[in-house]
Amino acid sequence: MVMLVSDRDPVCPGDRIGRDGTDCLSGSGTHVWQGSVVASVVGELRCERPAAGRLPVASVRVGSRSEGPAADVVSAIAIGDEVLCRVRRLNPRYATCDVLCRGTKPLLKNFSGLIRVQDVRATEIDKVSIISSFRPGDLVRAEVISLGEAQSLLLSTAKDSLGVLEARSEQGEAMVAVSDEEMACPVTKTREGRKCAKVQ
Template sequence: MGEENAVKTPGDILGRVSEYTSGRGTHVRGDHICASIVGQQSISAPAAGASDKAQLPVIEVINGKERSAVPETGSTVTAKVVRIDHRKATADILCVGLRAVTQKFTGIIRQQDVRATEIDKVEIATSFRPGDIVRAEVLSLGDARAYYLSTAKNELGVVFAKSPAGVRMVPVSWEKMQCPKTKVIELRKVAKT
């Protein structure tokens, strides 16, 4: 009874209790599941190993004002580098795991947190550039202004970079990316995919 992701208002009928399990933002009225809040309708698969009743897909209404994803120590984040200096890279955190953030969080990748080996030889300018998208791990809550991030694992580092020609660069090693158009190679701390 309606498309997934369609905007629903309180009282809208979403489906029957014989077809779905009532989830967040819904209530049951008779044999129908109805919206309780304004938001987008979402249908998700039943939980693995659930009881017979829970074998039905879950229908929910998700409000856009739900709590934003917040970085926590140990979580993986995706961030955009906005500024670099000789000791650190400053980045705006875009996602925590797979969830987008709705408020601004700043992260700092310090020189000693770029990679696990040869820390004394790390240069921020050869690891990141402004505009790069990086995958990093939250080390700590840092100071009042920024989270401390690390790219010291193989799967962490630059996941997206544009060349001066405006083309998406491709990784050629763990420390180099190449522009497919101009063939220019630039140094980066590349995330292993």
Template sequence: MMAHVFVCDGIALTTVARQQHILITGWAAEVVRFPVFCVIHALYCCSISLNTHRNLLEISHKICVRIHLHLESRSERLCSTEDCIPGTGTYLRHGYIFASLTGYVLRKNEGEELPVISVVRETETQLLPDVGAIVTCKVTSINPRFAKVHILYVGSTPLKDRFRGTIRKEDVRATEKDKVETYKSFRPGDIVLAKVISLGDVQSNYLLTTAENELGVVVAHSEAGAQMVPISWCEMQCPRTHAKEFRKVARVQPEYLQA
């Protein structure tokens, strides 16, 4: 099963046409005709109109990214590292890129020298953590070098599968990195807002950072079991015992308060 899909600024078009040719016209007067064999779900809203009489999908933005989708199974060899850059759902072995899960292969060319190749599940293409995404995580363990987390949300969207992440000591904050102590930044059970800085694969975790004012611990409980209150950018206090504990505290933005 193969579909050649043109995406505008991250927007995938929705269509249920089967074995038909759909004509797509872009703002830059670029016209492409392609066969569609599967349903591609819209990820974001944009100005798209469907002319049923002329079979035209008209888009208000310039077509800038081309994505090719086809189904691959886990551990399938995709291509050489000379041809693509590994992305989500892939891993490297002996100079080749392999699929780490069964799903659809995406090849994105966004002006880079080489396209980025990723593998995503059909029903969860919009739910995978991506570089630059803000994620909500739960700290599972810490050591002097890093904190291990489980990623629970991408933005405000809960994840069905469990993804693991790592916040390294040097990625905790932007200043005085040499003075960072992991146990004074996070504790197991803390809920943390972080940003994805590197994609994971079958052999490693997502690399995350909290080196921004808006990122860090948003929920933490004291030894007495009470939810602590932030009193500075580096401390939280138990309302029951008034004991203070060190944390890398996030300055939470309104859009993340509900999540």
């Protein structure tokens, strides 16, 4: 069992913690992505072993240490909330996402979201392409614009502060934003289209 980070280490969304089912299990503030337990929010990693011989449960504690577990999660989402989500799949009309947390707070329930082509940018909407804005696996900050049905949300990345926060190239390298429309692989220098979030 090899944990990539240690108990009480600070973690950020997208940080790999360990292999799911081998090193640890996913708890509050984490999710499973491509076989790994990954942090969903900014906070402090907590690894709790429920019993001898069993895998530790990895969770991320948000806020002060005096707060109880109930303070670390939220059960509802409202129009205007900002959420972090992971792109699951694309088609020409929209991107389907798994909503991971509201702000920095993980969710008690699973929500899915759609980013429609008309909600990607605030300008030149007729020129927007979903395929050139997102890729499966991208970590995206978005705003809730409609609650939809069956825990499915309509999301927007039209504001400058919204869009892709983290993406990997086809070679698996973490890319860096070079403009509001492109990210580049630091190894191959290849550029890929993205709707990038402008970091404040």
